[in-house]
Amino acid sequence: MSEQPIADLRRHQPRFSGLESGHRACTGCGEALGARLVTEAAGPDVLVANATGCLEVFTTAWPQSSWRVPWLHSLFENAGAIASGMEAALKAQGRPTKVLAFAGDGGTFDIGFQALSGMLERDHNVLYVCYDNEAYMNTGIQRSSSTPHAATTTTSPAGKARMGKRHLKKDIVSIIAAHHVAYAATASVAYPSDLRKKVRRAMAVEGATFLQVHSPCPLGWGHDGAVSIEVARLAVQTGLFPLVELERGSLTGVMPIREVRPVRDYLRAQKRFVHLFADDPRAREELDHIQALADHNIERYGLRGDRPDALDSEGADTVRRGGARWA
Amino acid sequence: MRDMLEGSQAIARAVALCRPQVVAAYPITPQTHIVENLSKLVADGKLTTELVSVESEFSAASVALGAAAAGSRAYTASSSQGIMLMSEVLFNIAGLRIPLVLTCANRAIGAPLSIWNDQQDSMAVRDAGWIQLYCADNQEAVDTTIQAYRIAERCEIPVMVCVDGFVLTHTMEAIDLPTQEQVDGFLPPYRFNRALDPRRPISIGTLVAPEYFSEVRHANHKALERAIDEIEAADRDWAEVSGRSSGGLVEVLGDPEARIGILTLGSATGTLLEALDEYPDLGPVRLIRLRCFRPFPFEALRRACAGLEQLAILERALSPGLGGIVGTEVRAALADLEGTLHIRDYAVGLGGRDIPLSTLPRVLEALAVPESERFRILDVNLEQLPEEDR
Numbered sequence: 001m002s003e004q005p006i007a008d009l010r011r012h013q014p015r016f017s018g019l020e021s022g023h024r025a026c027t028g029c030g031e032a033l034g035a036r037l038v039t040e041a042a043g044p045d046v047l048v049a050n051a052t053g054c055l056e057v058f059t060t061a062w063p064q065s066s067w068r069v070p071w072l073h074s075l076f077e078n079a080g081a082i083a084s085g086m087e088a089a090l091k092a093q094g095r096p097t098k099v100l101a102f103a104g105d106g107g108t109f110d111i112g113f114q115a116l117s118g119m120l121e122r123d124h125n126v127l128y129v130c131y132d133n134e135a136y137m138n139t140g141i142q143r144s145s146s147t148p149h150a151a152t153t154t155t156s157p158a159g160k161a162r163m164g165k166r167h168l169k170k171d172i173v174s175i176i177a178a179h180h181v182a183y184a185a186t187a188s189v190a191y192p193s194d195l196r197k198k199v200r201r202a203m204a205v206e207g208a209t210f211l212q213v214h215s216p217c218p219l220g221w222g223h224d225g226a227v228s229i230e231v232a233r234l235a236v237q238t239g240l241f242p243l244v245e246l247e248r249g250s251l252t253g254v255m256p257i258r259e260v261r262p263v264r265d266y267l268r269a270q271k272r273f274v275h276l277f278a279d280d281p282r283a284r285e286e287l288d289h290i291q292a293l294a295d296h297n298i299e300r301y302g303l304r305g306d307r308p309d310a311l312d313s314e315g316a317d318t319v320r321r322g323g324a325r326w327a
Numbered sequence: 328m329r330d331m332l333e334g335s336q337a338i339a340r341a342v343a344l345c346r347p348q349v350v351a352a353y354p355i356t357p358q359t360h361i362v363e364n365l366s367k368l369v370a371d372g373k374l375t376t377e378l379v380s381v382e383s384e385f386s387a388a389s390v391a392l393g394a395a396a397a398g399s400r401a402y403t404a405s406s407s408q409g410i411m412l413m414s415e416v417l418f419n420i421a422g423l424r425i426p427l428v429l430t431c432a433n434r435a436i437g438a439p440l441s442i443w444n445d446q447q448d449s450m451a452v453r454d455a456g457w458i459q460l461y462c463a464d465n466q467e468a469v470d471t472t473i474q475a476y477r478i479a480e481r482c483e484i485p486v487m488v489c490v491d492g493f494v495l496t497h498t499m500e501a502i503d504l505p506t507q508e509q510v511d512g513f514l515p516p517y518r519f520n521r522a523l524d525p526r527r528p529i530s531i532g533t534l535v536a537p538e539y540f541s542e543v544r545h546a547n548h549k550a551l552e553r554a555i556d557e558i559e560a561a562d563r564d565w566a567e568v569s570g571r572s573s574g575g576l577v578e579v580l581g582d583p584e585a586r587i588g589i590l591t592l593g594s595a596t597g598t599l600l601e602a603l604d605e606y607p608d609l610g611p612v613r614l615i616r617l618r619c620f621r622p623f624p625f626e627a628l629r630r631a632c633a634g635l636e637q638l639a640i641l642e643r644a645l646s647p648g649l650g651g652i653v654g655t656e657v658r659a660a661l662a663d664l665e666g667t668l669h670i671r672d673y674a675v676g677l678g679g680r681d682i683p684l685s686t687l688p689r690v691l692e693a694l695a696v697p698e699s700e701r702f703r704i705l706d707v708n709l710e711q712l713p714e715e716d717r
Binding site for chain 1 (some may be wrong): 348349351376377379380381382383385386390391392393394395396397398399401415416419423465523524525527528529530532533534535536538539
């Protein structure tokens with residue numbers, strides 16, 4: 001085997017990417033990586049409905065666009081309904097093109113929740129992807145119902161009287177699964193092969209599917225952009241962000257954790273939790289509370305693996321070709 | 328052939344004749360009968376369309392937007408609170424230049440809750456960038472719906488067809504429904520140049536920075552102004568097909584030479600025409616009907632008002648703290664006649680209040696008082712109000 005530089009190999013093996021580089025995302029943006037991975041796995045025969053948010057803003061700004069797939073942004077809270085309309089149109093025209101809906105956690109858990117629920121209930125043939133960075137990052141880090149307990153944001157700041165967000169992170173995937181859709185899963189940008197595999201699995205379903213992609217935000221979480229993947233991986237390894245698959249409401253797959261890490265390792269890596277490491281009994285109580293939440297997830301989903309960690313290699317050898325044709 | 332049809336039923340049949348590929352529906356009184364009738368046409372196999380029964384008006388408008396952008400002719404309808412809920416999407420549809428047609432079964436907006444007719448709903452979204460056409464009767468609602476699709480698709484501007492709730496939507500009328508061949512000949516299959524297509528990926532709805540925003544707004548505004556020609560052409564061409572005109576931009580009825588005029592929109596036109604017959608001794612009256620409210624037909628309105636000495640405006644909505652909405656705009660359009668033309672503006676028929684035939688003599692009497700208020704709500708029974716609210 002000759003020794004070719006990686007770049008050269010890439011030229012000879014073009015991979016379709018729906019999201020080109022050169023956009024305006026921050027260094028280490030989990031959402032940008034997530035969107036690239038999703039569009040790579042989904043391939044070129046898609047229409048995208050994108051909610052208002054970072055993803056929409058950093059990929060566009062007229063007259064530029066990073067999208068190589070047909071893409072429409074309408075409003076913040078209607079990605080589910082726009083995607084429903086697109087899908088109905090494609091069905092009426094007899095076109096097999098798949099519709100993707102992209103939204104952040106604000107556009108999914110909060111303001112766009114109703115339109116999403118309607119889309120799921122009507123079982124439109126749409127893969128809805130939520131890039132979950134756990135706060136309203138586009139407007140400057142305000143708490144959403146996805147923000148984890150005790151995280152500090154600009155609207156749930158830690159202070160003398162408060163230890164960050166008082167409420168729990170909404171368990172959105174369970175709510176989605178309660179619609180009895182064919183497939184709902186969580187994924188993380190730290191596990192790209194697993195993420196791609198889940199996208200392909202959802203794409204193969206004729207009906208509404210949902211993917212929640214845990215996407216670190218260096219600015220909002222308070223970590224260096226260079227360690228986004230490490231931070232995202234810790235969320236999985238602590239049990240705070242379980243990687244699960246649910247079919248028709250039943251748990252059908254989990255990514256096991258062989259060496260469970262304490263939540264402190266994850267929390268300490270991010271400034272949004274820095275107040276939990278103060279010499280303060282309330283901080284210690286919150287740390288215990290968060291550890292209990294992670295332990296609960298591990299029990300609930302049976303995450304403790306006795307076999308070696310998943311190598312996250314499933315599907316890694318599958319390359320979506322067609323880049324040149326669709327370029 | 329003429330059929331005895333309820334307004335909503337006739338509108339649903341007209342929509343079906345336009346072959347929409349996607350219909351997004353949500354119930355609200357008095358619009359409900361339209362989506363019920365469409366659903367029945369689908370159930371009976373008389374209409375092939377993707378009927379999406381959404382969970383809100385907000386999603387109804389969004390589904391229609393998504394469908395039209397993905398290359399299908401789309402339809403939705405609503406009223407009142409529903410129009411309010413979808414208002415964010417309405418601005419978005421127009422800003423994105425998505426061609427689709429919406430029927431607004433005009434109804435009051437709460438609070439206080441009222442399910443009855445006025446035109447506060449469509450007036451509240453007059454700045455959304457939609458074309459707005461107001462129908463005088465159900466035959467016009469049928470003909471205007473068909474015209475609306477051609478206008479929307481030629482101009483890439485959405486069209487709101489406004490019909491007075493209950494007064495039209497729930498009234499039986501002898502309707503001449505056109506044949507499918509007539510409609511097919513008039514309305515070519517839907518083709519949207521910017522339709523989303525993986526073979527030719529484009530980005531729609533990008534962020535637009537200050538260096539382009541004014542230009543986008545300019546283009547929008549000019550497109551609305553230019554739509555005037557398409558609105559007139561659609562009415563003219565459909566008249567050739569069907570033998571019926573719906574009144575173009577501004578319709579002049581009654582005595583076109585009269586010095587006294589009354590201007591209104593929608594179904595009040597029929598009431599006033601009837602009143603002219605009922606009260607022949609009132610002298611010559613020119614009845615002016617504003618069929619097209621957006622784009623605002625300045626030239627046609629000025630022509631229709633030429634030679635008037637007194638003008639009363641009857642409208643079914645108001646802008647609290649300002650007065651009439653239509654009246655304010657008509658005054659602005661006729662500003663150069665100020666001094667020679669005495670204009671008074673009256674809100675009537677609010678929240679379903681009846682507009683009896685006797686409105687005509689009372690309006691003309693009020694109009695004749697030189698020192699009267701520029702605007703007032705007619706028929707307010709002050710005795711029903713506590714002293715401090717009178």
